[in-house]
Amino acid sequence: MRHICKRLTFVTLVLGLTSLSLPVKSQDFTEQNLPNPDNIPSPVFPVPTERQLNWMETEFYGFSHYGPNTFVGTEWGNNRKPNPKEYAPQTIPDCDQWVEAMHSAGMKGAVVICKHHDGFCLWPTESTDFSVLNGAGVSAQVDIPLLFSEACRKRNMKFGVYLSPWDASNEHYATSTYVTDVFLKQITELCTNYGELFEIWFDGANGGQGYYGGNSLVNRTIDKKTYYDWDNLTQRIHEMQPNCVVWGREFRWCGNEDGYSGKTCWSNFDVNSINSETTNNVGAEDGLLFMPSEVDVRTTSKWFWTAEEQAKSAERLFQIYLESVGRNATLIMNCAPNTDGVMPENVCTSLRGLGELLTARLSVDMALDKTVTAEQTRNPGNFAASNMTDGDKNTYWATNDDEITGTFVIDLGEVKTIHYVTLQEYIALGQRVKGFSIETSSDNSSWDPFATGTTIGYKRIMAKNDDTTSYGSGTQARYIRVKITDSKACPLISTVSVY
Secondary structure, three states: OOOOOEEEEEEEEEEOOOOOOOOEEEEEEEEEEOOOOOOOOOOOOOOOOHHHHHHHHHOEEEEEOOOHHHHHOOOOOOOOOOOHHHOOOOOOOOHHHHHHHHHHOOOOEEEEEEEOOOOOEOOOOOOOOOEHHHOOOHHHHOOHHHHHHHHHHHOOOEEEEEEOOOOOOOOOOOOOOHHHHHHHHHHHHHHHOOOOOOEEEOOOOOOEEEOOOOOOOEEEOOOOOOOOOHHHHHHHHHHHOOOOEEEOOOEEEOOOOOOOOOOOOOOEEOHHHOOOHHHHHHOOOOOOEEOOEEEEEEOOOOOOOOOOOOOOOHHHHHHHHHOOOOEOEEEEEEOOOOOOOOOOHHHHHHHHHHHHHHHHHHOOOOOOOOEEEEOOOOOOOOOOHHHHHOOOOOOOEEOOOOOOOEEEEEEEEEEEEEOEEEEEEOHHHOOOEEEEEEEEEOOOOOOEEEEEEOOOOOOEEEEHHHOOOOOOOOEEEEEEEEEEEEEOOOOEEEEEEEO
């Protein structure tokens, strides 16, 4: 079912993005009609790569901000004269404990800060002396990406790295040699010494005040679209790490740091309007790029630890999950270790609580293997309505090419208490659905509205009236009716789950 029965010819045009992302390549497509005995629907472009699909299926993963900023109580550190002795852990940082805390929340991967804007490298790099090798004491000289990656793989979690392109400590920044002699060297070290990466995170902050190897603050700026030679850097990353998605090239920032995606969220993207928070949050129905959204958020109010920080409650973190993973985005959640090199207990408590809520509320699918009937089904081919509840992400229900609406009903077998209905498109052939509604019934005759929405994409989790603020008492029903009210082409639904 995964093959596409069109031969695609790619014509790539280099397009420049503005300040919140990196320049990317757009694709035009020409098609040759080929025999299609299985009646597979034609793709609706743009479509994801296999690398993007695997990344979207990760759904929820951690972020760890740790470094000199942890010890001096600041967020960026570019306005301080570089001093590696500021990085002063008294004991070896317990990366295993960090990752265990994330794992307890149900995260499937984690990304570690390897170099923030201050330029301090948390591994023994050959690119600069401003690294753990010159930190204060033996405990400061351990390789954080190594310990962190080992902790991830111990738990079968994916591992990723964050590397700020901006380096406010380096004398070569904003010169012709920084990218090749420093930045590329750092990328290469991270891509070749720590096993498989699933994501590399490049920040949008590029240039500004710093010491840049001198004795006073100066301001340096660069052309973000051309300075880093993103085309060649991305190609180099994929040569070393073929399964690694690249920030700003293969996925986009959601446009806020508050933990939510738009209720309408297209994975398609328009390169001409990336500088708008609304556009980043919503995407673009007719965008030329497949560039899904990543939502970033903090478990506290800051990225780096400070003593006065209060952790968000487990219920608030669960709401954030619904408003990100449940709105066709991935979620990267920051959990900042403290000066003792451990994750604070208040953060650990909230993370464990989140994991318990996810298990209690979203782990038992009441629709699995239940009967589904559809008013429209694509014919011929294997596109039965039962594909939506068979537990197989690679099968899907579809309508005929001339039908862009459709209705199906799930019978749970008996009256159940329903809190959430989850819909997933078969996005390997492109995102399609533009509108849908969900109704419930106890007798398959009288129907009550449950929720309405616009896009679905990889995953859409719908609560009653799309209200994410409260778990509530639920809805009593045996039947769930879903109507696809609008779609760019024949809708393809791979999964319907009921919780």
